[in-house]
Amino acid sequence: MARGPKLKALALLPAVALAVTLAGCGSGSGTSAGGVPLVKSGELTTCTHLPYQPFQVKEGDKIVGFDVDLVDLVATKLAVKQSIVDIAFENIESGEAMNSGQCDLAAAGMTITDKRKAKFDFSEPYFEATQALLVKKGSPIRDLSNVAGKKVGVQSATTGADYATANAKGAEIVTFDDLALLEQAVKNGTVDAGVNDNGVLYDFIKTNPDTEVSVEFKTNEFYGIGVKAGSTQLLTTINDVLKASATDGSYAKIYEKWFGKAPVWQPGAAK
Structure with a gap:
């Protein structure tokens, strides 16, 4: 996934609280209600790359999708709003977006690979793909x-x-x-x-x-949520939310909403 280096300004979302954040503007710092360090107080800033339907796609003045709904669970756990930044996928895959403070996490239908893990940290898998x-x-x-x-x-x-x-x-x-x-x-x-x-x-x-x-082609890939290397508190929260979503039924509900069927695989299951 990558459209190019130019960032795309997006309007504020009423439901998903979409925030416009341009490159280099993530120099501030804040915390969540739970004390997890965040780029901006009161917001969980997500970097993604559009379009990648049904994971992330602009629908009118909103960005919606499977990844959006899943990260909303994390934002709710932290008692903050999710804001979304549309950015070139190269800047996500390289780790630059997280490591430079443009966002707290990256949710972009992104496969966990050793090459990417050398640049930033991944959550536990949240989606099986091929x-x-x-x-x-x-x-x-x-x-x-x-x-x-x-x-x-x-x-x-x-x-x-x-x-x-x-x-x-x-x-x-x-x-x-x-x-x-x-x-x-x-x-x-x-x-x-x-x-x-x-x-x-x-x-x-x-x-x-x-x-x-x-x-x-049965490449047995799994998507993960990316965070800046060493973001232990945030990563722990994300993993806890993913695990809970599989046991409380929220993962299956979100999956059925976007794919029209029950998931065969859920977070925490064997790969």
Whole structure:
């Protein structure tokens, strides 16, 4: 996930309390009601990258989605409001957004990897994902075995891009700054296929029946919430909330809201 370095100003949300925070403005400090250090008093500032439906997407003047609802549980635990910053995914994946104080955490449909863990800390997993292939309906491309000479789209700085680069032998890899551009390129035939996470691609084909997911690659990935290295109190709170959400039914409720079915996997379950 990455659209580029330019930040996008967003309007204040009445329900999710979306706050505009530009790069370099996170130099203040505060605490939550529970004493957890925060970038700004009274707010839990989340960095994400739009669009990544159904995890984060702008709907009118609001940002909504699975990740938004899940982080709202953390904000409620801390007795603060969640504010959301739309930022280039490269600045999240590099750890810069958290380490420079632009946000308290990153929730961006982000796969836990060793490379990323070297730059910032991750919560326990909160979502099971895998890579998948998006194609035009009826396309002869059913997997990556016959893409030589074809164009395969990927989203920059993602594990999907890494997977396609390693496995789409003989294909021309075309990189897009964000998910929406990748999906539209497949839809309009600019590329022959696209690789990204299964959750977002299945969401796309619901409203774009001229496209389909031809295969999943079973990469066994898990999303995590990122925080600045050493943010022990915040990380403990996030993990406690994730664990509680699985036992009190709130995780399943949020999952069903955004995916229309009960979750097969929940936080705390075996990987």
